[in-house]
Amino acid sequence: MGAEVHDVDLSQLTSDMAAQIQQAFDDHLLLVFRDQQLTREQHKAFGRVFGELQQHPAKVHLGFPGDPEIFDIRITRDTKVANGEVWHTDLSCEPIPPYASALYITQTPEGGGGDTLFANMHALYDALSPPIQQLLKGLSAWHDGRQDLRAYGLELREGQSYPAAEQPVIAQHPRTGRTILFVNEAFTVRINGIAVAESRALLQMLYRHIESQTRCHCRVQWQPNTLVLWDNHALHHHAVWDYYPHTRVGERVTVQGIGPLQALR
Numbered sequence: 001m002g003a004e005v006h007d008v009d010l011s012q013l014t015s016d017m018a019a020q021i022q023q024a025f026d027d028h029l030l031l032v033f034r035d036q037q038l039t040r041e042q043h044k045a046f047g048r049v050f051g052e053l054q055q056h057p058a059k060v061h062l063g064f065p066g067d068p069e070i071f072d073i074r075i076t077r078d079t080k081v082a083n084g085e086v087w088h089t090d091l092s093c094e095p096i097p098p099y100a101s102a103l104y105i106t107q108t109p110e111g112g113g114g115d116t117l118f119a120n121m122h123a124l125y126d127a128l129s130p131p132i133q134q135l136l137k138g139l140s141a142w143h144d145g146r147q148d149l150r151a152y153g154l155e156l157r158e159g160q161s162y163p164a165a166e167q168p169v170i171a172q173h174p175r176t177g178r179t180i181l182f183v184n185e186a187f188t189v190r191i192n193g194i195a196v197a198e199s200r201a202l203l204q205m206l207y208r209h210i211e212s213q214t215r216c217h218c219r220v221q222w223q224p225n226t227l228v229l230w231d232n233h234a235l236h237h238h239a240v241w242d243y244y245p246h247t248r249v250g251e252r253v254t255v256q257g258i259g260p261l262q263a264l265r
């Protein structure tokens, strides 16, 4: 997982370059582009190479200000809970979870830090023992966006709604058909059809598996104007907040999924 792509100016994309980037993305799941000078529209145009852009539910359902296709990252000395500190994949509460995310960081913390860790969910499935793989196949789980909102101290007010969806625990990647482990500490509330205590124990086991198998991880060190594109089905990520009281700023676009995730048969 993970490759740096050199000698590409994403503001000047041709269809030939886009096809090569899609191939590299299928192969590596995580692409890093340094020294990019992108307007917001160019950032969005790059995201659209991979599909339609997702409108963020906080902007659609909760009235958060700003462009609904942009997820804003601005961590400052006044931030109480930094975004993305729990290992997660973006918006698995959507019935069709997003396929990809493209995060463009323009300001990195003075003094360093603010890396993002990624975990390969193909490799993490393979790293489970066969009897555990067998146990998980055919199970589904409930992913509820309200759980994620609560982590930031937000509760829905009367009349507001937010996405929630059932997802397979072991899924097939809709584009490549490869197997993925798909539970998400930020969004998964329970595994369906088993006792609450069993669901809790299984989820905790899987979350510790995701965070502890460091041979399945890689780490991106940002520089200003780095854009990172990741496969949001195949990878989890964890933003490290080790730079208080400094500031980290960027914008993310999120690419819609191709279709609902199918369980592995």
Ligand code: SIN
Residues within 6 Å of the ligand: 073, 083, 084, 090, 101, 103, 115, 116, 237, 238, 239, 240, 252
């Ligand atoms: C995210 O969760 O998409 C943000 C990741 C980051 O800030 O590095």
